[in-house]
Amino acid sequence: MNATATAITPPPVLAAYGYCETVTGQQARNFAYGIRLLPPEKRQAMSALYAFSRRIDDIGDGPLEPAAKEARLAGARALLARVRSGAVEDDDTDPVAVALADAARRFPIPLGGLDEVIDGVLMDVRGQTYATWDDLEVYCRCVAGAIGRLSLGIFGVADVPGRSAREAARAADYADTLGLALQLTNILRDLREDAEEGRVYLPADDLAAFGCAGGFSAPEPPPDADFTGLVRFEVRRAQALFGEGFRLLPLLDRRSGACVAAMAGIYRRLLDRIARDPGQVLRGRVSLPGREKAFVAVRGLSGLDARHITRRPARYPARHPVRRNL
Template structure:
């Protein structure tokens, strides 16, 4: 491996091209996450883009129009690719740029790649059409499809030397993933219902009279839909408050990335809380300029300080 004048290993042109492909995918499709990823230094930004591109590939299989058996086979192909990466069988001449970039990232950072196996497990749950009776059951699914991504990302971010409670960093990263995923679930209740999916726990739906599902722009007759949304929002806020304990353990740029991504989702959550029925009329989102503002504040450390203040007051 060649090195530059500082002794840093140089990245070969084929690997750089693979990373460029992954960064293009991230820029085009990552939406909320791209605002945080842009704040990272080059090596970490490339690695996160590779991780996102592979994760997106898995998600797209689950969300695609193939029949369940075809989806299952494609997910197994993805798992085989992970096995090849673990075995060191992907080199820079491989024809799959996402695999090339991810393999390089795994060699450079201590990424717990088994988290991508968990993501595949979670998408397989979607393909099987599983539903969830309790929060504990839904939390298991969320850990597969989102908590695992938090733990994988932590392998790229790393923790600062001497960080207090650093051993709990994977736990906090996992919890933050749950908070983001629960926010996604609230945002997408109408879209998921149209696709035949229900994620919110059955016991919660029954408690608020929403077992009939969400197939129109109006709540089910006699349902306390606002009560249901506020109940889940409180759960998500508690998850954010716990997960954001990760921030002081990260370096400035990694912390800014996390603060930006989580800040966007927390704002989205509060927008849903302000007008719960809006999620039945369409996808609730933030304008680009607001996302950019959150990202800038994350880089300045504003959101990190804000999180600590709001956590102390129990408002996150």
């Protein structure tokens, strides 16, 4: 925060933000590169949002039995209700709640989006599977699209002369769609890891169309499966979502746009890497080296990546090809 903001922010709140920033720096392996580009007040608010979201994710991914996870998620929802009602005091013992409550007072964050995140994690806990892309899209909007809309509450839409109210109103749709693109990229990257934990996210009709209904727990796909075709089909879907979601960037101020360009740019490069060699997602976790992530962040701050990625056309694959003689 600037000197004025620091002077009026109670020490317990500053300490709570510090805790959330530590969590973000240690655990947000990709998002941290973008969040660092924000001015201090927005960076702290985004860290609070990340820390709460991370807590929800950790419950879903943790070792507890499903019933215990549901109880923990109910507790998180009750805490969120306290934040929403203004019942969290600055001296509360939960630093994430303190930071999120302060951020919600400073920015118009649509906190209902965090209820959607909890709903999405409940789908994981209950072992939900997805027959079609429409089904999977609901899940993605909960766990990622909602994060895009929540973040937009912190970023805000830049007040630019000549911009129509209708165009500005589309910002939430673009943020939501960009979240879908990031989540689908995550699903492709973690295909084998999820399969080993008994989770399958890709739509069942896509898996069947490419002969991949048997799963992905082995380092090589079945010999009669068109695994490359499946991955590249999903890559095209994600590319189309990125193309639509990147329309958010011109609606943001420079620093917020740089943050989004960096975070989304890292995932877009991951997607490009997967597209070049689809089989690598079965051999191990696909990632970018730190120096490349830093390079993307620098380009985002300079505006170079933003100009590049917003020029890419989006071509959405309406349906998968029908395979024969499987």
